[in-house]
Amino acid sequence: MAAALSPLPGNPAVNRFLDKVNAEYENVHHSYEEHFWSTKMKLEGASADKLSSSKNEYDSFLSSAARLSAVREQLNAEGLSAEQRHVLSCMEKTFSTFITEDPRVEEYKAQLNQLEAELATERNAMALGYADPQGGAFHKASSVQLRNTMRTSDDEAVRRAAYEGLRSIGPAVAQRFAGIVKLRNRLASAAGYSNYYDMKVRQAEGFSLETLFDMLDGLEQQTRPIMEAARKTLAEQKGADALQPWNTGYSLAGDVEKRMDPYFPFETAVDVWARTFAALGIKYRGATMNLDLCDREGKYSNGFCHWPQPAYFKSDGTWVPSRTNFTSLATPSAVGSGKTALVTLLHEGGHAAHFANVLQHSPLFSQERAPTSVAYAETQSMTLDSLAGDAAWLARYAHNTAGEVIPLDIILEKIRSTQPFGVLMCRSMLSVPYFERALYLLPEEEVTAERILALADETEVKIEGGLAGRPLMSVPHILSDESSAYYHSYVLAEMAVHQNRAAFMAKYGAVVDEPRVGRDMAEVYWAPGNGEAFLDLVQKLTGAPLSSAAWVKDLQTPLKQKLEEEEEAYRKAVAAGPAIAPGQQADLEMRIRLVHGDELIADTETDGGLAGACAKYTEWIRKTWP
Ligand SMILES: [Zn+2]
Numbered sequence: 001m002a003a004a005l006s007p008l009p010g011n012p013a014v015n016r017f018l019d020k021v022n023a024e025y026e027n028v029h030h031s032y033e034e035h036f037w038s039t040k041m042k043l044e045g046a047s048a049d050k051l052s053s054s055k056n057e058y059d060s061f062l063s064s065a066a067r068l069s070a071v072r073e074q075l076n077a078e079g080l081s082a083e084q085r086h087v088l089s090c091m092e093k094t095f096s097t098f099i100t101e102d103p104r105v106e107e108y109k110a111q112l113n114q115l116e117a118e119l120a121t122e123r124n125a126m127a128l129g130y131a132d133p134q135g136g137a138f139h140k141a142s143s144v145q146l147r148n149t150m151r152t153s154d155d156e157a158v159r160r161a162a163y164e165g166l167r168s169i170g171p172a173v174a175q176r177f178a179g180i181v182k183l184r185n186r187l188a189s190a191a192g193y194s195n196y197y198d199m200k201v202r203q204a205e206g207f208s209l210e211t212l213f214d215m216l217d218g219l220e221q222q223t224r225p226i227m228e229a230a231r232k233t234l235a236e237q238k239g240a241d242a243l244q245p246w247n248t249g250y251s252l253a254g255d256v257e258k259r260m261d262p263y264f265p266f267e268t269a270v271d272v273w274a275r276t277f278a279a280l281g282i283k284y285r286g287a288t289m290n291l292d293l294c295d296r297e298g299k300y301s302n303g304f305c306h307w308p309q310p311a312y313f314k315s316d317g318t319w320v321p322s323r324t325n326f327t328s329l330a331t332p333s334a335v336g337s338g339k340t341a342l343v344t345l346l347h348e349g350g351h352a353a354h355f356a357n358v359l360q361h362s363p364l365f366s367q368e369r370a371p372t373s374v375a376y377a378e379t380q381s382m383t384l385d386s387l388a389g390d391a392a393w394l395a396r397y398a399h400n401t402a403g404e405v406i407p408l409d410i411i412l413e414k415i416r417s418t419q420p421f422g423v424l425m426c427r428s429m430l431s432v433p434y435f436e437r438a439l440y441l442l443p444e445e446e447v448t449a450e451r452i453l454a455l456a457d458e459t460e461v462k463i464e465g466g467l468a469g470r471p472l473m474s475v476p477h478i479l480s481d482e483s484s485a486y487y488h489s490y491v492l493a494e495m496a497v498h499q500n501r502a503a504f505m506a507k508y509g510a511v512v513d514e515p516r517v518g519r520d521m522a523e524v525y526w527a528p529g530n531g532e533a534f535l536d537l538v539q540k541l542t543g544a545p546l547s548s549a550a551w552v553k554d555l556q557t558p559l560k561q562k563l564e565e566e567e568e569a570y571r572k573a574v575a576a577g578p579a580i581a582p583g584q585q586a587d588l589e590m591r592i593r594l595v596h597g598d599e600l601i602a603d604t605e606t607d608g609g610l611a612g613a614c615a616k617y618t619e620w621i622r623k624t625w626p
Pocket residue numbers: 347351377378381
């Protein structure tokens with residue numbers, strides 16, 4: 001589909017080297033990802049042993065010192081072209097991320113793996129739940145269920161008990177976590193960094209902890225007065241008790257989501273997503289995607305999107321399109337499943353669009369692990385899923401099964417109940433990186449269970465204005481190595497989302513159904529892959545350095561103005577209609593296979609394109625969830 005590039009200029013022996021490393025990488029990556037998919041989806045013949053052996057092969061490929069020195073040797077080859085140097089540098093950067101030169105680092109890593117495994121076991125074995133305020137019977141509940149109970153239970157005593165359940169995680173893990181924090185800092189110092197947080201930021205984003213907090217501090221200072229005003233408004237509207245950590249989420253959850261539900265039918269989600277992206281000018285360059293959207297017994301209980309085949313050009317210019325595996329856990333008959341499916345499709349399909357459009361000469365540029373920046377990757381998916389909140393999008397794409405568009409008053413009610421309190425979500429996101437920084441800056445002798453728990457409370461009060469409905473110590477990210485010290489990526493990505501949207505609005509007057517949006521994202525953000533720095537790319541697309549200005553401006557917008565703007569956008573959008581009408585063919589230049597475990601439900605290649613495949617899928621859903 002995508003035209004082949006001309007062959008890579010320069011030294012032919014270097015091209016042979018690049019092809020060899022690329023092919024080897026593809027091999028280990030592909031094998032691991034296929035086993036990952038088949039075990040998580042519980043397919044016929046799936047093997048946990050093969051998953052773990054392919055993971056080991058993949059890890060040892062990435063951390064081979066011999067391969068790194070071979071790459072460095074090639075960097076000194078005669079007749080090297082700038083393009084070849086670019087590819088070799090990406091290889092060097094990738095392999096150095098996974099190799100550590102100081103022998104103590106390996107030792108610390110092994111100890112950390114051990115401690116983290118113990119912590120995880122302890123955390124999983126915890127009798128998490130809440131004591132019934134009437135009668136005291138203990139209800140077992142996961143942290144997700146506890147948060148749900150807090151949001152939905154009409155009984156304040158139950159909400160409080162659920163909150164106490166969440167609070168009980170901290171004291172249960174703090175002792176062991178203190179040991180982990182100390183060891184993480186020792187590891188960072190052996191690897192040559194000032195502390196663990198600094199190490200993670202430099203490795204993942206390529207800039208320092210100071211640079212990160214320059215940006216976060218701007219957001220923190222500017223949103224503090226907005227947060228204080230929002231808390232005051234909440235107390236005035238719903239009573240001072242609404243500020244209690246177990247009450248805030250409940251006070252803010254209206255029933256508007258229930259009213260929105262019929263306008264997001266699950267059965268049309270794939271079609272709506274495809275038309276939305278096609279109208280944005282997004283193409284997948286010959287990619288293939290397996291979509292396994294529905295829940296079933298034994299399926300892994302977390303949605304994800306992975307790429308067994310990263311997209312790239314071989315050195316002779318041949319294009320290798322991406323292959324994507326994408327899963328969610330929808331129960332089509334449940335309330336809210338259609339909206340969740342749609343937002344997931346916009347989000348994960350956004351990641352897939354990004355990685356399908358990386359136009360470089362190695363799969364190392366288009367894989368989702370380090371050195372690909374999390375903030376960079378999330379910016380793409382979050383910019384695209386943000387559309388689902390826009391009146392301009394809702395008025396075009398949110399239809400019930402009778403084909404009626406979502407009424408304006410539902411949208412306005414949604415804005416009224418969320419706009420004044422959007423800042424609380426922002427502050428809740430911010431409090432995680434502030435807590436983690438404080439944690440890794442503690443002198444070693446102060447890293448104790450008591451100090452950690454106190455620090456969590458202090459941070460909640462300081463950043464969120466009071467104890468948080470989501471206690472910091474219950475945030476799973478901070479505990480495990482992979483996800484610790486990276487929560488700031490979501491904050492940076494959200495900043496970039498607002499900045500992107502403001503830039504598109506200024507340039508084109510629209511985001512929804514504006515084909516230049518997809519074109520710009522592909523050209524600026526996606527084509528270079530991880531070969532360019534996130535902050536440079538944001539500046540290139542928006543014409544300004546990444547800052548919190550656009551986000552702050554959105555949070556500051558008075559409710560009345562927001563309602564007027566969205567009402568106008570709604571009227572215009574209803575008059576215009578969607579660029580691609582329901583049932584009309586949306587061409588994403590992608591083969592989509594709708595699967596359910598081992599079962600192939602529909603395939604765009606054999607079922608008459610996307611419209612045909614979606615019709616077949618709808619039929620299957622109606623039959624399976626009558
Ligand atoms: Zn994501």
